[in-house]
Each structure stands twice: as C-alpha cells, then as structure tokens.
Amino acid sequence: MTFDYFLTTKIHSLDYSVKHHVERFNTMKTERRALLKTQKDPKKPSEEYYLALIKKVAL
Amino acid sequence: MLYTELKVPEQAYGKSLQTYLMDPEKRRIYEEETEKTREKHNTYKPIEMNKAEVMDCAKRLEDFKFAAQQKMYMIVRQQKMPSEMINSIIIFEKENADDQFNFDTGKEEEDVEYNVKRLKMEDDEDYKKMTGDMEAKSKAFLEDRQKESQAVM
Numbered sequence: 001m002t003f004d005y006f007l008t009t010k011i012h013s014l015d016y017s018v019k020h021h022v023e024r025f026n027t028m029k030t031e032r033r034a035l036l037k038t039q040k041d042p043k044k045p046s047e048e049y050y051l052a053l054i055k056k057v058a059l
Numbered sequence: 060m061l062y063t064e065l066k067v068p069e070q071a072y073g074k075s076l077q078t079y080l081m082d083p084e085k086r087r088i089y090e091e092e093t094e095k096t097r098e099k100h101n102t103y104k105p106i107e108m109n110k111a112e113v114m115d116c117a118k119r120l121e122d123f124k125f126a127a128q129q130k131m132y133m134i135v136r137q138q139k140m141p142s143e144m145i146n147s148i149i150i151f152e153k154e155n156a157d158d159q160f161n162f163d164t165g166k167e168e169e170d171v172e173y174n175v176k177r178l179k180m181e182d183d184e185d186y187k188k189m190t191g192d193m194e195a196k197s198k199a200f201l202e203d204r205q206k207e208s209q210a211v212m
Contacts, residue, residue: 001067001071001072001075003079003085006075006076006079007079007088007089007092010089010093011092011093011096014093014096014097015096015099015100018096018097018099018100019100022100029158032158033158033161033162036158036159036162037162042159042162043159053151053154053155053158054151056154057147057150057151057154
C-alpha cells in the first residue's frame with residue numbers, strides 16, 4: 001500500500017468511526033471515570049477499570 | 060476490520076501500518092490528519108482557566124508524557140512486545156493518563172490546550188521555562204539510555 005492510500009483509508013475509517021461511535025466513546029469514558037472514583041487507590045485501579053480501558057482500546 | 064473492507068491482505072495492511080507509523084515524518088502527517096478528523100466531530104466546550112491553573116495542569120500533563128516516554132522506552136528495549144501491539148499500548152497509556160488527569164484536576168487536556176492559546180502562554184516566561192525544563196529532562200533521559208546502550212556494546 002502506498003502511504004497516500006494508507007492515509008486516505010485510515011482517515012476515512014476514522015471519520016466513519018468517530019462519527020458513529022463518539023457517543024459510545026463518551027459513555028465508556030464517563031463510566032470508566034465513575035469507576036475510578038470508587039477505587040480505594042485511584043492510582044492503582046482494579047482489574048475492572050483496566051478491562052474497561054482495554055475495551056476502549058480494542059474498538 | 061479495515062483490511063477486509065479494503066480487500067488488502069491482513070499481512071500487507073499490518074506491514075504498511077507498522078512501516079508508516081514508525082517513520083517519524085509519516086507518523087506526524089498521520090497524527091495531524093487524525094487530529095483534524097477528530098476536531099471535525101468534537102462538540103466539547105473547553106472550560107476557562109486562569110494562568111496558575113494552566114501552569115499546574117500543563118505540568119501534570121508533561122509529567123504524564125515523561126512517564127509514558129520512560130515506559131515505552133522500556134517496552135521497546137525489552138523487545139518482548141510484538142511491534143503491532145505498540146500502537147495499542149500508546150492508546151492505552153494515553154486513555155489511562157487522561158482518566159487520571161481528569162480524576163486529579165476535573166479537567167480535560169483540551170481545556171489546557173484551549174487556555175494555553177487563549178492566555179498566549181507560549182509567550183509566558185514561566186510556561187516557557189516549565190516546558191523547556193521538561194524537554195531537557197526528556198532529552199537527558201534518552202541521552203543517558205543511549206550512553207548505557209553504547210557502554211553495553
């Protein structure tokens with residue numbers, strides 16, 4: 001793949017993704033941050049928090 | 060997956076991704092373009108901050124960046140992580156840092172960026188000193204690691 005083709009398709013894909021998932025991303029972020037507030041030590045969050053983070057990265 | 064849509068073999072797509080994002084100039088172009096795309100859909104209204112708040116938040120963000128740089132350096136150096144995983148790790152660390160920053164300050168990175176521009180902090184001596192010090196710290200870290208590597212060879 002040339003860089004131009006790669007870039008165009010990646011941006012097109014991101015544009016679609018952001019447009020269709022922005023609400024979902026924001027919900028996930030709100031839930032994750034609410035979870036962080038319930039942690040005993042927010043600097044060392046639970047596995048549940050990290051799983052929520054991985055879900056976001058996987059999208 | 061994107062490669063399925065493009066009718067490109069997964070291997071070819073993976074190789075392009077790895078090659079282009081490891082090239083600093085191409086990565087810069089890619090990041091600029093992705094940023095433009097994100098901005099197009101961004102409806103977030105930044106919170107106004109004063110200079111002291113901006114300084115505090117900007118320092119915290121710089122500390123996160125430095126910690127991430129150290130972590131990424133160690134990951135790459137250990138060579139235990141497949142290179143195609145590195146971008147996912149970068150996203151993971153960034154999201155985690157954003158969450159921690161928001162927990163500590165109640166702010167978003169966008170608030171800081173908006174107020175740095177609004178208060179013309181790039182021309183502020185205190186701000187310039189803080190960012191300059193952090194840049195020097197980061198450079199010193201990389202130089203030290205380079206010296207360590209050369210000493211081992």
